[in-house]
Amino acid sequence: MTAVIGPDNADVLPTELLIGGDWVTGSSAVTYDHIYPATGEPNAKITLAGPDEVDQAVASAREAQREWMSLPIGRRRDIMFDLADAVHDNIDTLGRLSIHDFAVPIRTAPGHAMLAESFIRYYAGHVDKAHGQNSEVSGKHDLNIVDREPYGVVGVIAPWNGPMVVVGLNVAPALAAGNAVILKPSELSPFSALRFGEICVAAGLPPGLVNVLPSDATGGRSLVAHPGLGKIHFTGGGVTARQVLTTAAANLTPVATELGGKSANIIFADADLDQAAILSAWQGPLGQSGQSCACASRIFVQDEVYDEFMQRFLAVLAAAKIGDPFDPEVMLGPVVSEPAMNRILGLIDNAVQGKHGTLATGGQRVGGECGDGYYIQPTVFTDVENRSPLATTEIFGPVVSVTRFHDESEAIALANDSDYGLNAYVQTMNLPRAHRVSRALQSGSVWINRNSDISPQGPYGGFKQSGSGRAGGIEGLQEFQQIKNTRIGL
Template structure:
């Protein structure tokens, strides 16, 4: 296994309105989670850098050479970006693995997903239709959609290239300029995306990548009068603060926030299918996923058997280096994040939880310098326990029994979050009833963590507001306008001419 691949990382400059510049903000250090080594130190964007990017974006977006393009003409730029992502997929995967600690298998899939997202929204733009509305008077009535102008995209550290594409592609397809603020823990792959966008020939100024402090750059993007919309993926508290600031300027936002998703295994489920799905749902990506199935409810009649098999299978998961093709559970993004997850497990044990497996960093010299944590399963708590209420964002699963359909629906809904859920049963009518009864944005039946860019995604309750993906995902970055064209040729009677 070759761990030190000869791929150069982005050089540390940021992309300010189409220009590569040294940032003037605080230092950002990208660290390889497998061993703590430094990937790159760079200066993030300052407020002044952000203001220059906004000014350049405003000029570029207003230029008729962009704003006047037909949707199918904008689609050509998105196809070119998708081509660039595909041509650089290996490089993108390596950079993202260095930045986040994810396995190369996962980061390759994320790169492919990003390319597919740009192609999907290119197709949406190619086939975009406006509407003639039902005529109810002596006027031809139409509904048209126009670009908002400048859009800010704020993305998290756990899956940056896919999250970036999910916001940038529809916003560009709609005719906007986009200012992207990636998380400070994983800025490099977003800067690589900027290189690809530049090489694809997108007009200069329409795209910026501004890594930097959330309070400084995020705050600027939310409050600046020229920013017409913010799309944010991240923590619930940050999202709530962002929404308050957006409300002051009456600016629309989309918020994809935290989760504490329930997975439900009924006694009639295919046990092999359920075991594989539950494990993938919570332990893939080392649990660092907003949709992780972190609360597992198993029907009491099969609880002991299923949980016993689950624990034994979890112990066999391969924890290892992200470049090892056999690795299933890679390091977490930072040691301080790993330590925070460990502290939450320790608190749960102190409050009466039972440790069934994991609960510690793996032993051995291969793991000492990295941010590793064993897949962990806890039992012996109720749905009211703190470990069942708060998002851990790590490889930690809590298992609880239930009696019947009514009880598990109540337990599944009894949480502040409402992002996703999984159901395992051979009885489809029952799965349908439960799926409709759960207050979540996404429900998987006999599978988990499967996505389609054509299918809307978002959360309920504390998990956010608004939807991304699908044809409606492009509408979110457009303003709807009504146009009335007189057909009578007569003056309005009120004037009595």
Template sequence: MDRSLDSIEGSRQTMLIGGEWVEPKSGRYLPSYDPTNGQPWYEAADADAADVDAAVAAAQKAFTSPDWRRMTQTQRGKLIRRLAELVARNGDMLARIETRDNGKLLREMQVQLQGAPDTYHYFAGMADKLHGDTIPVNKLDMLNFTLREPIGVVGMITPWNSPLMLLTGTLAACLAIGNTVVVKPSEHTSASTLALGELFEEAGFPPGVFNVVTGYGNTAGEALVRHPGLAKIAFTGSTQTGRRIAAHAASNLVPCQMELGGKSPHVVFSDVDVDRAVNGVVAGIFAAAGQTCIAGSRCFVEASVYDQFMDRLIQRANEIRIGHPMDEETQLGPVALHAQLEKVESYVGMGVAEGATIVAGGHRPQREDLIQGWYFEPTIFAGAKNNMRFMQDEIFGPVVGVIPFSDEKELIALANDTRYGLAAGIWTKDIDRAMRFAREVDAGTVWINTYRSAAYMSPSGGFKESGYGKRGGFEVMREFSRVKNVVVDYSGANQDPFVIRLR
């Protein structure tokens, strides 16, 4: 496999449809930009509805083909393990592609790609463990049981912040169950998903099991989510886009799995080691330049330790090393898109206008080696109020507002005063308090004395406007399989044909 950065640079990337690498039917391509310098570095195919039709048709054909449909669960598991080994072997290359595409730290991407093979191995082991149940009923001469089956073609739309990691947990489960897939990656970060497609070929998956179409959300993406040939849609992205996708899916009665926006509360009580809590808050908001839906962008600190906490948080923020994401010493790289940089700037200006005070950061760095890229300083607001717009809207950048609180009851009200419910974190030595918080906070994931800690064995997903459905663990196997009830009458007797049999 040759997917080095040099081989991608300046190239035109085709799409994987039905086991073939194909040009877009329109002949159009779109540029992908390097966020460290704002320059295009390759072009991806600009797919339209005709390309999406071809990809869904290929996935439908593969789903019904004996090469895939009649493959045993154990054989599917072996195939997924082969893919896992190839991902492991090519992990560093995939990590470098993603870093070049979205600007996240290379060492962050390397950790993500080191975890991907484990995820594939985990779900490969699930392939022959997805089973139905035998159900006792009030009829002694009947056998009543359920089967769990694949649902069909799954359409996946992935975001630009962690394309392969956010694809893997759902994709691996879909493959283990026996579904086929059409992926539309973000138009800003298509290269790593296309590289993954080559590994599918090398692993020996039947043609059409995994398909990749690239292009803009309002053309290729919309054509995919409107397509009547899908059995389910998996989407990770903004709440606004999620609403549009759900509306399109509803017209075809297609269910969705959605991980959407977040505005997560990150709570610090006075009984913890302040330095450790500061480190956790830094991880929650400044890692990945704040471009994570679980970002702890609303920080609540117990009043008695607020001043001490703020002094140390400001010091840490000012010490963060901003630089090129390929450099091992860099701690904060650029945001992925120029439009995202402008959005971050807009919300920072909004926070100032609303009366909050910038106590760290707040600007684009002016260093000569950074000026052409899409960098933004780690930014802290004091004097924030929970009803300020920058404290309610997802910014998706390295910006946090810090609010003091006095008691636990007040804290829970503040934490839950948001339309989102994806994640939450708390730092305290009081286990009773921690468990009360975990029970009462509206969040799909709650971290206690840690933050941004992920595990493929755990179900993740949000409440409220953060979406619905789960990724990870056995829950995702339920998400992408269907249950069929089978009833066998072995009595040999005739029943009254005009009366339902309840006994």
């Protein structure tokens, strides 16, 4: 099903850089025509940061970080709670800006801001609880103190598919740990991040504690190469991550990463097949049009229920409404850009020509009223060989592969036969099996009978080429703290 495409132009889109609490155009900055993916038309001309603006932001952040750490710890805690309240009050606005960012449907867009609020509120509660410790040492009369201190200024590089999610996962713990943050959203999705920076100032954070610098690769390299950063957190793809790590190595700046995935979704014969079909559709091609590191793009189905599952799964996809992201009934929006659309369609065509699987549904650009936007039909390939390009490449679009398996050991082997290890999904009503399989899967997160639902209490991150470091929980706070050992001879 499709719906008429019509972006809502009533929203005010922030287009400048936010440095030191002020809107800045800058001297080395350039402009960029942001394209709304649902129509293919420009909706704003935004400012992108260059080297001069990075220098300015680092200087501003240093000063703000000193002010932040000079505040009583209870005051910092309360300001972060005020920030959580302010994000809550702006959830609708931030959700709509996320739609303008990358055309995520409105039925899910506010969830990004809600997640950010929950993480800010969680880490606000940790501000006055980041305790150090002491321990015995060989000098029995010595006092040995272990403290956790902030890095100072940290750079947080956000992907285009979830700037507000990164605000929660990375910006919130960085602030709670006592750091200042330079947030670099992609030029493809700058609006919600810029509005968040404005909310930070209004909520009482020192101006410059959160600077927001939309930029392309040039500005990103300037940020990563800056000697004033104490740490960098990068979320994105493996190719760019290697460039970030290489550039940061010049200053020996530590880098944490959350990278891509090619997540397995294992459906056993004892699963609730209706639930499994819905979860597989949403966590696969429908959710954010498959543009998620958590996308369950490799579906493994046990022989006994393969045909029955496929019938239900394809029926869910066929019923999904495609169209205007501002329509509350729309399930599937466009992919982020014309180059992304062409890349995904090229991968689909290569899979068909190379006979990497059988095309069961989709595979084409959506036409008609959606024809000017970057829409691709939900696409499913069956009988896919597990080491084919279709099963090993992170497509980052509404494309999934389906493969049969015979027994539990084969399912685990197929799932683990991947360079990635960010998420894995298991559908079963057998509790012992759920425990056995989850322990055997090489993945940072395993979701049993549910979709991925990142929460502040749970550390999130990858195995293998899906990155290093964790977001969420006490582990997420410690990513932005460095250890100091002080020993006093008594």
